[in-house]
Amino acid sequence: MLRGADVDLIDRMAATYGREHGHQIDQRLLAPALAVREAGATLTVFSAAFDRGLRGILSAAEVDIDDIVSNTLEHDAGRASGFT
Numbered sequence: 001m002l003r004g005a006d007v008d009l010i011d012r013m014a015a016t017y018g019r020e021h022g023h024q025i026d027q028r029l030l031a032p033a034l035a036v037r038e039a040g041a042t043l044t045v046f047s048a049a050f051d052r053g054l055r056g057i058l059s060a061a062e063v064d065i066d067d068i069v070s071n072t073l074e075h076d077a078g079r080a081s082g083f084t
Contacts, residue, residue, distance in 0.1 A: 002080050002082065002083075003080060003081055003082065004079050004080065004081075006078060006079065006080075007079065008078070010052070010073060011052060014053045014056045015056045015059075016056075017053055017057070018053065018055070018056020018058070018060040019060045020022050020080070021057055021062065022057045022058070022059070022060025022061035023060075025057065025061045028061065033050070033069075034063070037064075037066070042067070043065050044065070044066055044067040044068070044069065045058075045065050045067070045068045046069045046070070047069070047070040047071075048070065048071060049067070049071065050068050050070065050071050050072075050073070050075065050083065051068060051071060051072045051073070053070065054068060062068045071084050072084045080083045
């Protein structure tokens with residue numbers, strides 16, 4: 001379904017998804033993690049999710065993460081070919 005889709009369209013959809021769902025981040029997990037980060041730890045998210053969607057959610061929720069390791073979009077000439 002994704003193969004051949006315009007990368008800019010996918011970026012816009014990921015940003016929209018983030019704005020619509022950023023409020024659903026579970027603060028029971030996030031608050032302690034951010035407290036540890038503020039104390040000097042590095043906060044990295046490892047996820048099987050789509051990188052841009054995850055970043056969209058975190059951005060919309062105004063959550064600052066040091067690093068994210070997740071699936072990225074492979075593309076050629078502005079068209080999606082799959083995920084890593």
